Amino acid sequence: MTAVVCEGVRKEFREGSLLKRKRPRICAISGVTFQVKKGEIFGIIGPNGSGKSTLIRILATLLIPDQGRVEVFGIDVVRKPLQVRRMINRVSVDAAFFKGLSPWENLRYAARLYGLNPKEAKERSLEILKRLGFPEARFYDPIEDLSRGQQQKIAITRALLTKPVLLLLDEPTTGLDPKSKLELQGFIKTIRSEHDVTIIITSHDMSEVEMVCDRVAIIDQGRILALGSPRELIANYGMGNLEEVFLHLAGKEFYA
Numbered sequence: 001m002t003a004v005v006c007e008g009v010r011k012e013f014r015e016g017s018l019l020k021r022k023r024p025r026i027c028a029i030s031g032v033t034f035q036v037k038k039g040e041i042f043g044i045i046g047p048n049g050s051g052k053s054t055l056i057r058i059l060a061t062l063l064i065p066d067q068g069r070v071e072v073f074g075i076d077v078v079r080k081p082l083q084v085r086r087m088i089n090r091v092s093v094d095a096a097f098f099k100g101l102s103p104w105e106n107l108r109y110a111a112r113l114y115g116l117n118p119k120e121a122k123e124r125s126l127e128i129l130k131r132l133g134f135p136e137a138r139f140y141d142p143i144e145d146l147s148r149g150q151q152q153k154i155a156i157t158r159a160l161l162t163k164p165v166l167l168l169l170d171e172p173t174t175g176l177d178p179k180s181k182l183e184l185q186g187f188i189k190t191i192r193s194e195h196d197v198t199i200i201i202t203s204h205d206m207s208e209v210e211m212v213c214d215r216v217a218i219i220d221q222g223r224i225l226a227l228g229s230p231r232e233l234i235a236n237y238g239m240g241n242l243e244e245v246f247l248h249l250a251g252k253e254f255y256a
């Protein structure tokens with residue numbers, strides 16, 4: 001079964017201040033075509049500004065593509081965004097919180113929005129946070145006092161409260177220490193096997209992508225340059241690992 005279909009997707013933005021009369025267009029993604037199978041962990045890698053977050057935001061119904069077709073489990077993201085939103089959840093590097101409130105207050109708020117039972121939401125949150133190595137003692141401290149990695153773990157917990165069938169992870173491990181990174185990578189695999197969820201993940205950590213993803217799309221300047229399992233890509237390009245394939249295709253000078 002196909003979880004995600006992207007066909008000929010294009011998205012342009014206008015550059016510069018809204019006050020300027022002439023604002024050149026920037027093409028963030030163009031001619032992007034791929035499919036993700038149900039239950040797959042699908043990686044998107046590419047240099048800064050290559051269009052990864054734009055693609056994730058289109059799938060999350062936060063941006064409307066200029067061209068092309070995007071479907072999540074057969075539902076069109078442009079025509080039926082509300083139906084799509086019920087199936088997905090997204091974690092981005094810049095997750096929004098009520099910073100003065102505690103993790104639990106933020107999660108309780110999310111649970112209420114989603115119509116979940118607060119007691120069950122709390123149990124589930126604590127269980128997820130424990131597996132992510134979040135110190136339970138900080139569950140009631142203001143979010144603004146927590147480290148970036150700790151905040152990231154709360155964002156991940158919030159995304160999992162609703163048990164989405166499609167989970168969109170935009171750089172979920174950026175800012176995490178090596179131990180927390182490993183815990184989260186393991187956890188991503190576990191939720192896939194335990195909860196029957198399809199996952200799309202972006203990352204700048206090539207070893208992570210190699211370890212976690214079933215298939216990977218390498219994009220540069222809004223276009224897919226290669227797509228396949230990490231093993232296929234490494235073999236096809238005769239490289240030693242995914243990082244070498246990435247640098248070979250996307251060019252060293254672009255990757256900061």
Ligand SMILES: Nc1ncnc2c1ncn2[C@@H]1O[C@H](COP(=O)(O)OP(=O)(O)OP(=O)(O)O)[C@@H](O)[C@H]1O
Nearest residue numbers: 013014026028046047048049050051052053054055
């Ligand atoms: N709202 C916006 N307005 C104007 N340009 C935008 C907007 N969002 C993204 N862009 C541009 O679109 C291009 C793709 O950006 P995008 O955020 O998708 O890249 P990315 O691959 O996620 O990069 P990174 O690795 O740095 O997160 C960039 O040139 C960016 O400047």
Ligand SMILES: [Mg+2]
Nearest residue numbers: 052053054170
């Ligand atoms: Mg991004």
